[in-house]
Amino acid sequence: MxxxxxxxxxxxxxxxxxxxxxxxxxxxxxxxxxxxxxxxxxxxFYLPAVRLSGRINLWFGLLFVLRLLGDIVVASLQIAWIALAPGYRPSNAVIAVPLRTRSDLVMTFTAEAVSLVPGSIVLDIDRETSTLYLHALNVKSVDEIPELKRKVLDTERRLIRAAGSADDLARLSSGRTAAAEEGAP
Structure with a gap:
């Protein structure tokens, strides 16, 4: 109750x-x-209930916030350089990043954190497969995509360590995505 x-x-x-x-x-x-x-x-209106994990780690929460602020500053400088650099040719990408969480709250916070950092914006979240679809600025080759995915997963990892559920922590330590755990392709 x-x-x-x-x-x-x-x-x-x-x-x-x-x-x-x-x-x-x-x-x-x-x-x-x-x-x-x-x-x-x-x-x-129907507002879906938010399932909380029941745990908050203040140390990892502080690390998340500090890293997010650092990422925002660095990305802002990179975007400023792109805007001022002569001869810039747009080269962007839309990528799918399968997450490890099943929590709507962690997915939403991950999407918000990724969107706050200049240079990328979340286009869609597939709740069934726990996948973020994002648009990334200044992607020159396919070889850069794994690094972009790693950055998103690092953000999710920091959020899970700060306030994720026990299931999310187990998936995090095993390296499995939420969709793979449920047998989705």
Whole structure:
């Protein structure tokens, strides 16, 4: 019963947070109207329950955030160089990256983290096969694709170590993807 309440509370609080962020200030009026709108949206529309792993490792969470900030700075400098370099010829790629997690939350956070780093954006997430499809900037050859996939999987690994489930941690240590574990091609 408590787990059910908590799993419904996550999207509810997310809606309130989004409302407060839209207004750009934390006031009693913004909080009260955010709660009222979250109640209306929750009663009107189906919000899927978010399954939490029940574990958070603060050390790995801090490492995730620090690495994400570093990746954003480095990628921003690379994109600035591409924009300023004379004679740039666009060479992009769309790649599929099979993830190891089955958690919607970890998949979403991985997609958000990858999209925050300049130079790539997630186009789609296939929940059935736990696959991210992303567009990557400045891919000159097919030989660069494994490195791009490794970077996405490193981001997912850091998230799983910070807040992933026991199943995700087991898949992480075995090196298997979620789809391969379930027998999908």
């Amino acid at each position: 408590i787990a059910r309440i908590v799993s419904g509370l996550v999207p509810f609080l997310g809606l309130v947070l989004i409302w407060v962020l839209i207004w750009g200030q934390v006031t009693w009026l913004a909080l009260v109207t955010g709660v009222a709108l979250a109640l209306i949206v929750s009663a009107t």
